[in-house]
Amino acid sequence: MSVQPPAEGQPPAEGQPPAEGQVPAPSTAEQPVPNDTVGETHTGTVGETGRSSWSAMFKMARPRATRANFFAAALALVLGFALATQVQQTQQQGLEQLREDELVRILDDVSQDAARLGNDARALESTRDRLLSGADNSAEALRAAQERLDTLGILAGTAPAEGPGIELTIDDPGRKVTAPLLLDTVQELRDAGAEAVQIGDERVVASTYFTDAADGIRISGKPVAPPYVIRAIGDSATMASAMDIPGGVNESVRRLGAVPTVEQRDTVSITALHTLEQPQYARPVPGPTGSGG
Amino acid sequence: MIPVLGLIGGILIGLFLQPEVPLWLQPYLPIAVIAALDAVFGAVRAVLDGIFNDKVFVVSFLANVVVAAFIVFLGDQLGVGAQLSTGVVVVLGVRIFSNVASIRRHLFRA
Numbered sequence: 001m002s003v004q005p006p007a008e009g010q011p012p013a014e015g016q017p018p019a020e021g022q023v024p025a026p027s028t029a030e031q032p033v034p035n036d037t038v039g040e041t042h043t044g045t046v047g048e049t050g051r052s053s054w055s056a057m058f059k060m061a062r063p064r065a066t067r068a069n070f071f072a073a074a075l076a077l078v079l080g081f082a083l084a085t086q087v088q089q090t091q092q093q094g095l096e097q098l099r100e101d102e103l104v105r106i107l108d109d110v111s112q113d114a115a116r117l118g119n120d121a122r123a124l125e126s127t128r129d130r131l132l133s134g135a136d137n138s139a140e141a142l143r144a145a146q147e148r149l150d151t152l153g154i155l156a157g158t159a160p161a162e163g164p165g166i167e168l169t170i171d172d173p174g175r176k177v178t179a180p181l182l183l184d185t186v187q188e189l190r191d192a193g194a195e196a197v198q199i200g201d202e203r204v205v206a207s208t209y210f211t212d213a214a215d216g217i218r219i220s221g222k223p224v225a226p227p228y229v230i231r232a233i234g235d236s237a238t239m240a241s242a243m244d245i246p247g248g249v250n251e252s253v254r255r256l257g258a259v260p261t262v263e264q265r266d267t268v269s270i271t272a273l274h275t276l277e278q279p280q281y282a283r284p285v286p287g288p289t290g291s292g293g
Numbered sequence: 294m295i296p297v298l299g300l301i302g303g304i305l306i307g308l309f310l311q312p313e314v315p316l317w318l319q320p321y322l323p324i325a326v327i328a329a330l331d332a333v334f335g336a337v338r339a340v341l342d343g344i345f346n347d348k349v350f351v352v353s354f355l356a357n358v359v360v361a362a363f364i365v366f367l368g369d370q371l372g373v374g375a376q377l378s379t380g381v382v383v384v385l386g387v388r389i390f391s392n393v394a395s396i397r398r399h400l401f402r403a
Binding site: 047053054056057061066068069070071072073074075076077078079080082083084085086088089090099101 | 298329
């Protein structure tokens with residue numbers, strides 16, 4: 001604040017009494033205390049040196065409203081600010097303040113990590129692909145098995161079927177139609193390409209048999225009564241013409257006095273089901289070709 | 294006393310404001326801080342030696358900071374920035390240690 005004596009910068013001489021004497025005075029600001037006790041010559045009595053050092057510190061710590069002190073305070077402010085800023089900057093530890101060799105090392109690490117992780121990713125991808133294709137294979141196998149099941153179900157008569165075909169009705173009021181004629185009819189239909197056949201409520205399958213009984217015809221042991229309604233799924237035109245051939249089913253039926261009626265339909269539903277029975281004696285033979293799948 | 298308050302105030306301001314160090318200053322700030330610390334410890338030692346002077350302190354503080362930063366800058370230009378920074382830090386560290394040792398001898402007589 002005030003003008004200072006230019007001699008301030010010089011190291012004080014040996015004069016300790018004046019400085020110490022003036023310290024308690026309130027007007028310290030005017031007297032910027034060039035230092036007291038010891039100069040370089042503090043090699044004397046140790047106790048006195050220590051005490052006077054502390055007093056020198058306290059004296060210097062006393063607020064002095066000089067311009068230089070103000071500057072020093074400003075510099076200390078800046079120093080503290082820079083210190084805190086730098087500490088925080090270092091804690092953030094961004095890449096941009098690293099030097100080149102450190103960056104190279106970090107880059108190497110990252111590259112190695114990338115290569116390793118890339119290998120891992122490739123291995124995992126191949127595993128995933130394998131699993132996915134395996135799932136596809138399973139789905140494919142399941143679909144094939146389902147198709148086979150449907151085919152076999154139609155063949156074995158355990159599944160209802162639907163499709164184009166004919167409905168042959170034999171109106172036989174005199175009950176002249178015999179079991180062999182029905183069997184011939186079935187054979188003729190199969191010869192014409194019938195894939196599923198139903199007579200009355202009975203599904204015609206491989207094990208179906210026709211017998212003549214006192215009360216009429218029995219199909220697989222169950223009596224059926226006229227009119228006999230025979231439904232067959234297949235090529236309707238072929239089957240219809242097969243019924244009509246000379247000496248065929250229609251003619252034989254008419255000769256017996258019954259009335260055959262053939263009706264071609266776009267959709268014939270065969271809903272009667274055959275109940276499979278576990279074969280009691282026959283056992284499948286595991287052969288080299290498997291079950292023929 | 295006032296400079297000490299200034300130091301504490303500066304630290305508090307830095308902690309509260311959390312400023313971003315500009316990019317061009319980042320290589321020099323740590324060195325400058327260490328140089329300033331060296332000036333501060335030198336000043337404390339000068340107080341105890343009885344040769345302290347506010348003006349000298351201000352000048353030496355600024356000169357320390359500027360020279361340290363300039364050395365680092367020069368090192369960066371010459372391609373030996375890292376080594377020169379290390380060298381400056383070592384030198385300043387040695388000076389700080391010797392100053393602190395002198396202060397310790399003054400204050401604690403040990």
